[in-house]
Amino acid sequence: MARAAASAEIERLIQLLARLPGLGPRSARRAALHLVKKKEQLLAPLAAALTEAHDRIVTCETCGNIDTVSPCTLCRDQSRDRTLICVVEEVGDLWALERAHVLNGLYHVLGGTLSPLDGVGPEDLSIAKLIERAGAPEVKEVLLALNATVEGQSTAHYLTDQLVGCNVAISRLAHGVPIGGELDYLDEGTLVAAVKARKTM
Structure with missing residues (x-):
């Protein structure tokens, strides 16, 4: 059961990465594997940065920046x-x-x-x-x-x-x-x- 859950999480990560411009399914798979292998150095800081970006970044009401x-x-x-x-x-x-x-x-x-x-x-x-x-x-x-x-x-x-x-x-x-x-x-x-x-x- 644990193995299936981990696999589903990794697959979800790959699918989300594949939505980024310039990343196809194969590149997304490589990126996901790299992130998982470097969990503490890359994955955790990236997750924190994404959360902070989601919470703090807004679109300028004047110019759209x-x-x-x-x-x-x-x-x-x-x-x-x-x-x-x-x-x-x-x-x-x-x-x-x-x-x-x-x-x-x-x-x-x-x-x-x-x-x-x-x-x-x-x-x-x-x-x-x-x-x-x-x-x-x-x-x-x-x-x-x-x-x-x-x-x-x-x-x-x-x-x-x-x-x-x-x-x-x-x-x-x-x-x-x-x-x-x-x-x-x-x-x-x-x-x-x-x-x-x-x-x-």
């Missing part, structure tokens, strides 16, 4: 340029730009891109909140830092139309970002060049 406070640390930072809002698809893209130390403005996380085939429409993304933020008197520019994919570009065009009445300059990353490229996978040099060469739409 994740942090332990809302508004997040970036939104609260008074030294940031509040005339610029940089729009990204996901939190990972925000982190990529922050790692490059190329922007000192504020961010807005859409939560994805428009994709009619997948049933993702404007109401499924944080577009209404973006329009509201862009209408603030201090905002002068909205930088659309969306991935150079078909969905990313169609979302950028949609946002450009929606932002017309907000009296802000609308810019986008230069085409140093390769077509099909995702921000989270680009090196800092490419990101710096792309941001510096942004152009008005």
